[in-house]
Amino acid sequence: MEQILVAKPPENSEPTPPAAKGMRADARRNREKLLEVAAAVFSERGIEGSLEDIARRAGVGIGTLYRHFPTREHLVEVVYRREVESLCAAAGELSLNHAPDVALEEWMQRFVGYIAAKRGMANSLRMLVNTNSELFAESSGMVSVALRNLVEAAAGQDLIRRDIDSTDLLHALFTIYSIPDAPDWHERSRRLVKLLMDGLRWGAGAKHAP
Known part of the structure; x- marks a missing residue:
């Protein structure tokens, strides 16, 4: 069976990712929306799903995506x-x-x-x-x-x-x-x-x- 790769679940609520700590509230919202949309796009279209499409569907510019996630x-x-x-x-x-x-x-x-x-x-x-x-x-x-x-x-x-x-x-x-x-x-x-x-x-x- 393929190795199962997981992280420890939060005990009470989802922890704030280290990369998101210290962000303004609007920046955190943008980051979470990008992750939500990216998961859907990768599920639908595979890894070759367009980053530009992910940014557009998340309602942000491609520059915002790259500020949060420098590489695919x-x-x-x-x-x-x-x-x-x-x-x-x-x-x-x-x-x-x-x-x-x-x-x-x-x-x-x-x-x-x-x-x-x-x-x-x-x-x-x-x-x-x-x-x-x-x-x-x-x-x-x-x-x-x-x-x-x-x-x-x-x-x-x-x-x-x-x-x-x-x-x-x-x-x-x-x-x-x-x-x-x-x-x-x-x-x-x-x-x-x-x-x-x-x-x-x-x-x-x-x-x-x-």
């Missing part, structure tokens, strides 16, 4: 960090607001969005592995922990099977990454998540062999 690779890195931080934080948020099995399913659906962004940034991420391995060394493992906590909470209440290994489930989720690009990619991926949840819920509460 820098933008990709920050977008990726933001995506994985949001994914990790979602596990705790969903657990507070939903039954454990529903929280697990909703998180798995969000994982599809994470994969979509990762697919779009694949080429640049491969380059970053070679030039900035520290980024990945510092941010590995937390997606696995988030998923394990969700699985254990649902299994503990007999809402899903108790013989499920979260590592195996993560492998299954990552197979979505290999689905060929097509206009219905997102819809097909969401259907696969529903199939996985059907399997997780089947026989819940029954005794299974270890």
Whole structure:
């Protein structure tokens, strides 16, 4: 399975990124909007998505984009960090607001969005592995922990099977990454998540062999 690269989720709220500290409020808003739009563009069009288009859709000039993100690779890195931080934080948020099995399913659906962004940034991420391995060394493992906590909470209440290994489930989720690009990619991926949840819920509460 491809290495899972994530950052530790915030405990209460999303921390202010170091690059954003000391910025004026309008500059922070511009930066966050650029990251939001860039994630969408990379998901839709891949890493070759136009930086000029990102700036235009964010409502700023290209000079503003370059002041925040001097290179495309820098933008990709920050977008990726933001995506994985949001994914990790979602596990705790969903657990507070939903039954454990529903929280697990909703998180798995969000994982599809994470994969979509990762697919779009694949080429640049491969380059970053070679030039900035520290980024990945510092941010590995937390997606696995988030998923394990969700699985254990649902299994503990007999809402899903108790013989499920979260590592195996993560492998299954990552197979979505290999689905060929097509206009219905997102819809097909969401259907696969529903199939996985059907399997997780089947026989819940029954005794299974270890």
